[in-house]
Amino acid sequence: xRRVAVxxxxxxxxxxxxxxxxxxxxxxxxxxxxxxxxxxxxxVQFVAVGNVAGWSSESLPAVVVSEYLGLDSPGLLRVExxxxxxxxxxxxxxxxxxxxxADIAMALGVERMNESPTPNVVExxxxxxxxxxxxxxxxxxxxGYYALYATAYMDAYGATEEDxxxxxxxxxxxxxxxxxxxxxxxxxxxxxxxxxxxxxxLKLLExxxxxxxAAAVVLASEEVARKLTDSPVWIRAIGHASxxxxxxxxxxxxxxxxxxxxxxxxxxxxxxxxxxxYKQIDVATVHDCFSIAEILAYEDxxxxxxxxxxxxxxxxxxxxxxxxxxxxxxxxxxxxxxxxATGVGMxxxxxxxxxxxxxxxxQADIRNGVALTHxxxxxxxxxxxxxxxxx
Amino acid sequence: xRRVAVxxxxxxxxxxxxxxxxxxxxxxxxxxxxxxxxxxxxxVQFVAVGNVAGWSSESLPAVVVSEYLGLDSPGLLRVExxxxxxxxxxxxxxxxxxxxxADIAMALGVERMNESPTPNVVExxxxxxxxxxxxxxxxxxxxGYYALYATAYMDAYGATEEDxxxxxxxxxxxxxxxxxxxxxxxxxxxxxxxxxxxxxxLKLLExxxxxxxAAAVVLASEEVARKLTDSPVWIRAIGHASxxxxxxxxxxxxxxxxxxxxxxxxxxxxxxxxxxxYKQIDVATVHDCFSIAEILAYEDxxxxxxxxxxxxxxxxxxxxxxxxxxxxxxxxxxxxxxxxATGVGMxxxxxxxxxxxxxxxxQADIRNGVALTHxxxxxxxxxxxxxxxxx
Numbered sequence: 001x002r003r004v005a006v007x008x009x010x011x012x013x014x015x016x017x018x019x020x021x022x023x024x025x026x027x028x029x030x031x032x033x034x035x036x037x038x039x040x041x042x043x044v045q046f047v048a049v050g051n052v053a054g055w056s057s058e059s060l061p062a063v064v065v066s067e068y069l070g071l072d073s074p075g076l077l078r079v080e081x082x083x084x085x086x087x088x089x090x091x092x093x094x095x096x097x098x099x100x101x102a103d104i105a106m107a108l109g110v111e112r113m114n115e116s117p118t119p120n121v122v123e124x125x126x127x128x129x130x131x132x133x134x135x136x137x138x139x140x141x142x143x144g145y146y147a148l149y150a151t152a153y154m155d156a157y158g159a160t161e162e163d164x165x166x167x168x169x170x171x172x173x174x175x176x177x178x179x180x181x182x183x184x185x186x187x188x189x190x191x192x193x194x195x196x197x198x199x200x201x202l203k204l205l206e207x208x209x210x211x212x213x214a215a216a217v218v219l220a221s222e223e224v225a226r227k228l229t230d231s232p233v234w235i236r237a238i239g240h241a242s243x244x245x246x247x248x249x250x251x252x253x254x255x256x257x258x259x260x261x262x263x264x265x266x267x268x269x270x271x272x273x274x275x276x277x278y279k280q281i282d283v284a285t286v287h288d289c290f291s292i293a294e295i296l297a298y299e300d301x302x303x304x305x306x307x308x309x310x311x312x313x314x315x316x317x318x319x320x321x322x323x324x325x326x327x328x329x330x331x332x333x334x335x336x337x338x339x340x341a342t343g344v345g346m347x348x349x350x351x352x353x354x355x356x357x358x359x360x361x362x363q364a365d366i367r368n369g370v371a372l373t374h375x376x377x378x379x380x381x382x383x384x385x386x387x388x389x390x391x
Numbered sequence: 392x393r394r395v396a397v398x399x400x401x402x403x404x405x406x407x408x409x410x411x412x413x414x415x416x417x418x419x420x421x422x423x424x425x426x427x428x429x430x431x432x433x434x435v436q437f438v439a440v441g442n443v444a445g446w447s448s449e450s451l452p453a454v455v456v457s458e459y460l461g462l463d464s465p466g467l468l469r470v471e472x473x474x475x476x477x478x479x480x481x482x483x484x485x486x487x488x489x490x491x492x493a494d495i496a497m498a499l500g501v502e503r504m505n506e507s508p509t510p511n512v513v514e515x516x517x518x519x520x521x522x523x524x525x526x527x528x529x530x531x532x533x534x535g536y537y538a539l540y541a542t543a544y545m546d547a548y549g550a551t552e553e554d555x556x557x558x559x560x561x562x563x564x565x566x567x568x569x570x571x572x573x574x575x576x577x578x579x580x581x582x583x584x585x586x587x588x589x590x591x592x593l594k595l596l597e598x599x600x601x602x603x604x605a606a607a608v609v610l611a612s613e614e615v616a617r618k619l620t621d622s623p624v625w626i627r628a629i630g631h632a633s634x635x636x637x638x639x640x641x642x643x644x645x646x647x648x649x650x651x652x653x654x655x656x657x658x659x660x661x662x663x664x665x666x667x668x669y670k671q672i673d674v675a676t677v678h679d680c681f682s683i684a685e686i687l688a689y690e691d692x693x694x695x696x697x698x699x700x701x702x703x704x705x706x707x708x709x710x711x712x713x714x715x716x717x718x719x720x721x722x723x724x725x726x727x728x729x730x731x732a733t734g735v736g737m738x739x740x741x742x743x744x745x746x747x748x749x750x751x752x753x754q755a756d757i758r759n760g761v762a763l764t765h766x767x768x769x770x771x772x773x774x775x776x777x778x779x780x781x782x
Contacts (some may be wrong), residue, residue: 060769067635068634076633095486257464
């Protein structure tokens with residue numbers, strides 16, 4: 001397998017982009033990534049566009065995105081793995097370069113959730129669970145799904161609503177430092193706790209928002225990367241797994257099995273100790289679509305033992321200076337969650353951190369030169385865990 | 392790059408499957424491919440599902456498909472490249488194996504077009520052209536798009552309606568021999584010519600139908616393939632390209648530039664002479680979504696010179712025994728066109744032909760052991776040309 005490096009990154013501000021079309025958002029991120037890489041559009045040989053769409057007016061978004069960017073008719077496709085679509089796009093672009101099929105490839109994620117038609121985007125996303133039994137018959141949508149996990153977790157381990165709410169406080173703090181974040185303001189624990197319930201015990205300030213945005217990475221083979229940059233960031237390992245769409249088949253609601261399996265696979269490939277990954281990983285971005293999801297991620301990724309994830313938050317261990325800083329870009333909670341773009345946005349953040357380009361005091365201490373991204377689709381229907389390193 | 396082989400194939404009958412769900416169709420094809428390969432579901436490490444969906448009740452079809460097949464939580468994603476989605480799925484699965492990321496991967500295409508909601512599937516597909524200018528403002532749908540090509544072609548080269556209609560006669564003839572085809576009956580030239588106009592000069596019997604169906608291939612690395620089978624079929628080259636979504640930007644309507652470029656790329660990788668590819672290729676399946684499209688394909692692929700494609704039909708050169716037999720499975724026209732599955736169905740046909748498993752006297756003479764598939768998305772928005780060989 002050829003080594004693959006990220007040689008360029010680009011990202012729009014996440015938020016409500018009522019003044020820009022899907023393709024304009026994609027153009028903004030894609031052009032920034034090409035310029036960052038020093039690569040001409042015509043040099044890109046393969047493009048994977050992460051986009052969940054369904055509700056987009058453009059039913060072939062990859063084509064218009066490619067055309068807007070002036071890419072010279074490369075191989076092209078759109079990939080969907082629910083909210084992990086961005087990481088799936090990176091996997092495809094990675095394999096194209098690793099196999100030798102392409103020397104330069106792009107993964108671009110874009111979503112314009114605010115153009116959702118009737119009835120509303122929460123319902124549309126809700127259909128992405130088990131459609132027939134869970135959505136159509138019981139009306140479950142994603143806040144409800146994750147509320148089931150939060151309830152089970154609190155019951156099993158004695159965590160409180162306060163414990164879970166701390167995720168939002170941390171991620172809003174870092175979001176306040178990130179000029180690309182949707183919500184650039186801090187919130188107090190009291191504010192989170194007093195915001196209205198969406199699905200008990202999850203409150204408004206614990207739910208990721210509806211977001212428009214795009215992010216892009218340019219990938220290159222080792223030979224090309226060495227010519228383009230002195231600071232390539234390598235994709236050291238990609239772990240992936242999928243899980244059942246029917247939550248009634250899951251053994252418990254205390255972790256996402258697909259995420260656990262994806263992490264094990266990635267750690268094995270990267271030579272990372274699953275019992276103490278924080279000894280080797282400097283910084284992580286994890287899929288905090290709801291506050292509880294970040295705590296489950298700590299445990300699925302081995303940052304904490306089962307039932308002890310929330311303790312990391314009590315001790316500020318996932319802030320800079322702690323055991324392992326998590327979501328220094330604000331996470332899905334504060335940075336925003338434009339579903340098809342989220343995984344690519346995570347890659348952009350991993351590269352920013354490893355190349356010490358994070359703004360405003362939200363830069364992690366880079367000792368080992370290793371970053372992790374954890375991107376989940378559905379409620380663990382899909383999981384992609386990717387390890388980035390500077391050597 | 393590691394060599395990649397097709398080691399198993401499966402396909403449903405194409406047609407109207409009102410008695411089966413999307414996942415049941417996928418199961419039927421996927422299980423057949425696994426059995427053909429002698430591979431257990433748990434051995435599949437990566438799965439790419441080609442599905443255009445949009446109108447499907449299952450908004451995460453890849454998850455339910457994987458679960459129905461009992462696949463053991465592999466890496467998973469859905470890929471969309473319009474009507475070339477199946478070939479894009481093969482490209483992804485190929486790269487996963489070629490790179491070393493997986494030893495066994497599956498590409499599965501599935502579409503249940505008859506579950507299309509309001510208003511109707513022709514309109515939904517019509518949105519896949521340039522949405523704003525062409526569909527919304529001018530009401531163009533795909534029969535109209537290809538009628539523009541047919542009109543331009545007839546004007547430029549003097550081909551007649553009869554010349555173009557011969558595509559349907561040939562493909563219905565071979566469809567009549569294929570037990571998996573949607574339409575298993577011959578039609579005469581007179582029947583085609585007297586069927587009603589859909590978009591002048593294209594008539595009903597020149598348009599591919601609305602189809603439900605699924606197809607699957609199991610891919611393996613050379614090492615694994617050698618253990619599994621004595622008759623692997625190698626993916627020798629994949630060529631891909633994309634084109635503008637806005638037809639008004641195209642220089643002419645006499646060929647699909649993306650298909651031409653994809654062919655050139657595939658021929659270059661496979662060492663095939665673009666001026667006389669029929670000297671090396673024994674059999675081809677091409678994207679005859681409308682009769683004219685097959686004639687354009689002849690020229691884009693170098694089977695005939697520009698403006699002479701229709702002459703191949705006058706001389707029966709694309710029947711068995713001619714210069715290069717094309718669409719011996721009935722093509723999109725008679726076999727059917729379940730859009731996300733079509734490209735995988737083409738791969739199934741290429742493997743059947745190369746391993747001499749085609750039924751009922753529709754087996755090509757295999758001399759060089761090389762087959763080609765040509766799969767187009769949109770009107771040349773996407774193109775994938777893939778070369779298969781027995782050594």
